[in-house]
Amino acid sequence: MTSFYFRVSFFFLMCWAISSSAIAQEKSILQINKADDLKGDETRGFERLLGSVEMKHKNSLIYCDSAHFYRTENKARLFGNVRIVDEVDPVTTTSRYAEYDGNTQLAKLRNNVVFTNNETTLTTNYLDYDRMGNIAYYYNKGKVVDSVNVLTSQRGTYEVNSERITFQEDVVLVNPDYTMKTNDLIYLTIPKTAETKGLTNLISKDGNTLDAQNGSFYDTQAKIFRFFDGVVESETSRIKAKELYYSELDAYYEGKENVSVLSKERQVEVFGDVGEYWEERKYSLVHGNALVRRYFESDTLYMAADSLISQDGEVDSMKYLLAFRSVKLVKTDLSSVADSLVYNYSDSSIQLFKDPVMWNQKSQISADSMIFYLANEQLERVYMKDKVFVITQDTIRNFNQMKGRSMVGYFLEGKMDKVDIEGNGESLYFALQADTISQGINKTLSATIKLRFKEGAIQRVTYGIKPDGKFTPFQLITEENSRLEGFDW
Template structure:
């Protein structure tokens, strides 16, 4: 106690000069803060308008009171000391009381009580009755109903009802524990602000940030800087938004990112519900699967992490980059659904509808709708499907492509199958039949079977690639064997030699099959062209099939759409 008296006297002198207008210095004789607040506190903002105290600080009780001859302005009080300022009561073991400036410095078991809701504890307190600022130091604890704030240095401003720490602190309520280097808390509004190495720990997640606002009443965290929210199931990155720590609902902005089991959902605006597992992204949405190396983009995206259900719409594009050269697929809506989640029989279906168009440098295609199922690794194209590969074109009423480890195993064209190979601007090899099956090895076609009402227009070549003529044949079944992407032999059942016309004697109209069309005007030209839907001309439509209606998987999602 006696070692503090010279310091007290010095401070009294400074305060006296300041009051007389001769010197302007800080009013608090407590150790300097290690880190300044990142922004002005309510106290700092309103310092020039701070109202003067209407009442003085009263000493209500002490077991012993004495004067010090060297410091006549100080009263040394010890034993069960009690002060009052307005409705605030303060207790300690001993204190230096400055009656003239309505202030005191308290030591040992310091306690400050404001009403029946705010309690402040510490080892040492300097209270300025003129500014109504309490500076509590060492083992500080502030309690406000269910909220507790722990720190070693806390300033509490009674005028603005605001407490702030600057040397590290921890705040706890029923739901969360928050730590940071600097922070402030308002017992009245329950609003708090934290800066520098902020960490919010909840039983279900952990939030880290450099700046965070948090309300202990609503339990809502206001994200105002780069922040990460980690849980067992997912990770959220955001720089702006709000997160309800009770309901788990988040409204996030400025390109926030939701990551779950290798999948990322990004958007200008992102809504997420931790309990239901539902995430929605608006504007410039990107949904990335880093495991399977594909993504969905669009202006709106939806993802349920618990059911594995996702879809994208409004300029929706599916991008597959697992094969090196990316494939871009567009449709009105892109959807993925997971069945029997987290079981041994789990499988997924990816659907695209309507007006499907896709582009890759080596393959392009169009269809009304498309389905890929992991049960049989089959991709099915419905309603006027067409596929192009370099100078080749395949089409029919329905096309099925069976995959094996991301490479094509075999394909099946069903109904009015037509294969066209463009030789030059006027010559085309053509094969048509009721159905067509092609088999692949290492991604290269090795065999093709054409079944039912087979007709062929074919231009054989000699060894120097000179055209020999044009062969026209008909049969019931045709088998084509290929090696190094070139036809090795053709087998017809029953055998048919057909007619071979010399190149100069081809009859008019014989060089085209009845259902021949080269759909170059529909073919996607590049990845930007997938958004430009171009349907078949009326005269190029397939004949109506006499087969029964095609039943699509989950047909409710593929309701007939009127042709525009």
């Protein structure tokens, strides 16, 4: 029986010893490795360590000039040349003063704090370092420097295990090529990427600006940017988009949703659902609800299409705008539709292809293809080829008509002034009395026809050699004989 109680007692004693050892190990006591002098201070409840102090706590070695060691509380106050070195992680922290709690593993460092992890250095005056979570917090301004970037902010959190630093309030990131400003930024020190929230501003060394209303992502090594509700502006261009991607090395932009690309030199702005822009080539591609605005001093030319290509090269032959499918064009003095279009910046000419139709004042012009020129912001002349058909309305809304193989039209102050028709010319126009009463129709066939206009109405018609004409009086006019073949208003 005695032997049984002895064994039971021994068993509980061993359990208590193991438990006590585990608690002591979990608590992890601060240890004194060395000091030049050790003095007790029973009235204040701490021991004074003087000269070349070295302490140890778990994987941390702690150095300072002097310390107050609160043995029962497992805490220490450190003075002068404080240095905390991690024996496992490459982390070293220095300051003038610190407080270290062995129970919570929290170090509070103050005055000239330097926190170093590999190539990353954090400097501040107020740093709390949670050794258990391996997380450092700084307050009242801090600066982080690595091999590429310098980041400053009012507050920050450095998560050492994940190499993640969160910067808050008055954040500035500076590298050799850019300066970024925001209020919330997350920086990963290993891939050297920065992610921001909210309003973000970035200025390049060349003076280009990149702004985002709803945050951004920046790969500082690959020089790749993503901006949300972003605007990129240079001396020659401005690009906007709901989501904007930019590769600096490729000088390439890509935008999604509400895209706009403005060429400041040409005063041409392109809009669409998706857009791409190659900066060095000055080449852009926009598709999906594409729209172009060509800004003049006192007017604007609008053009809509499914897809748009804009090229603004060095030579004149490489300065153009292409529009594809369902093209619509509007300006104060003209409007037009076509399947496709080419706008040459060098001579302000606009070529329309595949069943184009153009309207000017009271005139409608159609052909297989046409090209018209702008001068001093107004329509100057137009060339048409194959199946040319011109319709104008007179003062009482009759349809005067002309057709031929090719035609040249001239405009004065934006209004049709004269038209020259070459090859298989036909004309049909209404003879009016006092511009109010229709007398009949003059229909003429001629190899060439020249027409002169006044206020958009035909004033004089001149025919070539041996024209074949016919007059139909008002009483005999029908819808059939009042239309040339191919008429389509």
